[in-house]
Amino acid sequence: GNSVTQMEGPVTLSEEAFLTINCTYTATGYPSLFWYVQYPGEGLQLLLKATKADDKGSNKGFEATYRKETTSFHLEKGSVQVSDSAVYFCALGGGSNYKLTFGKGTLLTVNP
Amino acid sequence: KAGVTQTPRYLIKTRGQQVTLSCSPISGHRSVSWYQQTPGQGLQFLFEYFSETQRNKGNFPGRFSGRQFSNSRSEMNVSTLELGDSALYLCASSPTAGSDTEAFFGQGTRLTVV
Numbered sequence: 001g002n003s004v005t006q007m008e009g010p011v012t013l014s015e016e017a018f019l020t021i022n023c024t025y026t027a028t029g030y031p032s033l034f035w036y037v038q039y040p041g042e043g044l045q046l047l048l049k050a051t052k053a054d055d056k057g058s059n060k061g062f063e064a065t066y067r068k069e070t071t072s073f074h075l076e077k078g079s080v081q082v083s084d085s086a087v088y089f090c091a092l093g094g095g096s097n098y099k100l101t102f103g104k105g106t107l108l109t110v111n112p
Numbered sequence: 113k114a115g116v117t118q119t120p121r122y123l124i125k126t127r128g129q130q131v132t133l134s135c136s137p138i139s140g141h142r143s144v145s146w147y148q149q150t151p152g153q154g155l156q157f158l159f160e161y162f163s164e165t166q167r168n169k170g171n172f173p174g175r176f177s178g179r180q181f182s183n184s185r186s187e188m189n190v191s192t193l194e195l196g197d198s199a200l201y202l203c204a205s206s207p208t209a210g211s212d213t214e215a216f217f218g219q220g221t222r223l224t225v226v
Contacts, residue, residue, distance in 0.1 A: 032213075043116075043202055043217035089155065093215075098168045099145060100204075100215060102155040 002027045006090045006103035013080055013110050021075040021106045023064075023090035031092040033057075033066050033073040034100070038087045047075075047088070080110045114138065116218035118203050124224045130191040133221045137184050137205030144186040145215065146178060149200040158201075161186055193225045 007022040025033065032051045036044040048057030053068035062077045073090060090103040117136040125131050137144050146158040157170040161180035178188040184205075190197055200222050204215040 034214075036217075041219075043219045044204075044215075045217070046214045049214065098143070098160040098162070099157040099170070100147075101157070102147075104154045 002031065002092055002095075002097075002101040004090050004092055004101055004103040006088075006106055008104065008106065010107040010109060013108070015082055015110055015112050016079045017110075019075070019077040019080045019084075019108070021088055021090075021108070023073045023075065023103060025071050025073065025090075025092050027071075027092055027095075027101075029095055031094045033064070034091045034093065035062070035064055035073070035075050036089045036091060036102075038089065038105070040086075044089065051094075080108070082110050082112050084108060085110045116203055116205050116216050118201075118218035118221050120221060121219065122222045122224075124226060125193050127193055127195060127225055129193050130189060131193060131223060132187055132189045133201055133203075133223070135186045135188075135203030135205075135218060137186070137203075138207075138216055141205035141207050141216070142184050143206040143208070144180055144184060145204045145206075146186070146188050147202045147204065148172075149202055149220070150198075155202070158188065190223075195225050198223060198225045 003026045034049045035047040037047045038044050048059045050057040050066035056065045064075045087105045089105045091100045093100045119134045143162045145160040148156045159169045164180045175191045180186045200220045202220045204217045
């Protein structure tokens with residue numbers, strides 16, 4: 001079945017540091033890949049997505065590229081802000097099972 | 113456009129009781145999914161409905177059930193509550209029939225079983 005593995009946190013960075021959160025997946029077929037973000041006390045919000053190999057999703061300075069050869073979808077941001085502190089989830093979807101499969105989540109804390 | 117609305121936001125129930133959670137999707141969205149979020153297990157899929165039909169169910173006991181109404185609103189029910197059912201229950205809606213497009217999540221219902 002489908003599965004997602006993302007780096008375990010927590011990750012603590014200083015403001016303006018570079019961020020990478022690794023995500024790899026196992027899936028049959030050609031899944032769509034997503035990064036969701038969850039702020040304290042809130043539900044999940046879509047951060048970015050990619051639907052086919054070599055697609056790059058980007059939003060709010062975050063980027064991730066769908067790498068089929070390495071089955072990866074790593075999240076990056078060149079300069080994090082305190083307001084980026086949240087839990088980040090990598091997920092895959094698509095196919096006939098009508099569900100998203102999530103990684104365990106990575107807690108990011110950015111200090112001023 | 114209103115987002116996904118889940119009610120209630122917080123619930124405290126006693127072991128053995130049952131509970132019903134409600135989800136109103138974004139207008140025009142026909143797919144509604146439910147997820148359970150816990151610190152230990154993360155986000156786990158419960159079930160998905162499209163046009164009142166359950167198309168997939170996660171690996172949860174039969175105490176967990178759901179339904180979808182003709183206006184796409186959905187409810188999930190948990191009977192004979194156990195302490196381990198304490199979790200954040202998230203509902204998500206999507207505009208299309210597949211899971212390859214964005215899912216819009218509600219703020220969740222925090223269920224505490226004592």
